[in-house]
Amino acid sequence: MKATWEKIEKNLGVLEVEVDADRVSAALDKAFNKVVKKASVPGFRKGKVPRPIFEARYGVESLYQDAIDILLPEVYSEAVEQTDIFPVDRPEVDVEQFAKGQTFKFKAQVTVKPEVTLGDYKGIEVAAENVEVSEEEVGQELERLQQRHAELVVIEEETAKSGDTVVIDFDGSVEGVPFEGGKSERYSLELGSNSFIPGFEDQVVGMATGDFKDVTVTFPEGYQAEDLAGKEAVFKVKVHEIKRKQLPELDDEFAKDVSEFDTLDEYKADLNKQLADRKAKENEATRETYLVDKIGEAAEVEIPNAMVESEVQNMVRDFDNRLRTQGMNLDMFLGFSGQTIQDLQDQMHGDAQKRVRNNLVLEQIAKEENIEVSEDELMEELNTMAEAYKRTPEEIQQILAANGSLGSLREEVQLRKTIKFLLDNSKEVPADQLAPVEEVQEEAKEEAEEK
Structure with missing residues (x-):
């Protein structure tokens, strides 16, 4: 097999390949063994048609495409290795010659890995390492741990605010017509989590236990349910409970609860x-x-x-x-x-x-x-x-x-x-x-x- 590579642009070139006639013949043999299993010739069972009879009836050309499909991938890989190129995309192949008793010639337009011209890469300035930890950072970490170990306590008298978890019923409709997934009972929703349609949680803020309210929102234009995208919806909302996080005290007992330390x-x-x-x-x-x-x-x-x-x-x-x-x-x-x-x-x-x-x-x-x-x-x-x-x-x-x-x-x-x-x-x-x-x-x- 002969293979040559010629660059035509920075990342683009042409790979020219010529394959010996012996390999073409071998590929045609493999193609025949593949297609003869389905070939129908009077007087012969499928898979038992002699090669000369098959070629006389269908023509040897009927084997060419299957033979190319068999031969091309392997010789393309060999040509890539032989010319030491690094393709980064599927090649555009143009078959120039393929016939029984002849060599197989093709050209492939190939996009290859680009050449890199380096700038300076030694002595580059980077920030000096700094691993000092401030009291404020320790305090912030402790606060995160408090939040993680906080208990939800039912609030009776106050109204809901961002960060609270509300237990609600909601029933949504668009132009008065209910829609799938728009109704639920005693659903726990953390206000400020942005898990509902934009604007919904903001309107629940300020509601008290037992309150009813119509919450009006507009579905985003790219909403997954296309029949709802961009439409205005009204949710009838009832608040059953308001729960608020109660943080544990920062003391030795807290340290014992969350770590292996006593203080x-x-x-x-x-x-x-x-x-x-x-x-x-x-x-x-x-x-x-x-x-x-x-x-x-x-x-x-x-x-x-x-x-x-x-x-x-x-x-x-x-x-x-x-x-x-x-x-x-x-x-x-x-x-x-x-x-x-x-x-x-x-x-x-x-x-x-x-x-x-x-x-x-x-x-x-x-x-x-x-x-x-x-x-x-x-x-x-x-x-x-x-x-x-x-x-x-x-x-x-x-x-x-x-x-x-x-x-x-x-x-x-x-x-x-x-x-x-x-x-x-x-x-x-x-x-x-x-x-x-x-x-x-x-x-x-x-x-x-x-x-």
């Missing part, structure tokens, strides 16, 4: 340490994000739209997986939020483009700096995954190899090593002296225009 002071000291550890991890993530974004914006790269769209699909799939861990799924989320899948993809487009850019830049830096992943490092990652999933490293490796993800894991470890390399070669400065990434982006744009 509040001991617990506060431990909280201080936990918050410092958390802040250190958050700071590290922030520093890494800033560093990668800044280096990414300083690089020159034209990103094929196919790579961005592929990343958007990955992000949607990851989002769906996260929703499922919370007992939801993507369809439910879209219904509740009144969005379409296109709305969600449009929101993710900018982040997807940044991810693709940054990953391309990090890959190029890894190449420039010869940053590779050893077998020991890969095994360490497999051990970590095995511990998390309660499996053996060998099982994890087999699972990843079976679904083709072992290479992706190696790439992920390489990216993390590259980011660590960049952080180790950065320069720490006070946070207030850092230039926003947007300024870096503008400077890179101006330099590109000057060129």
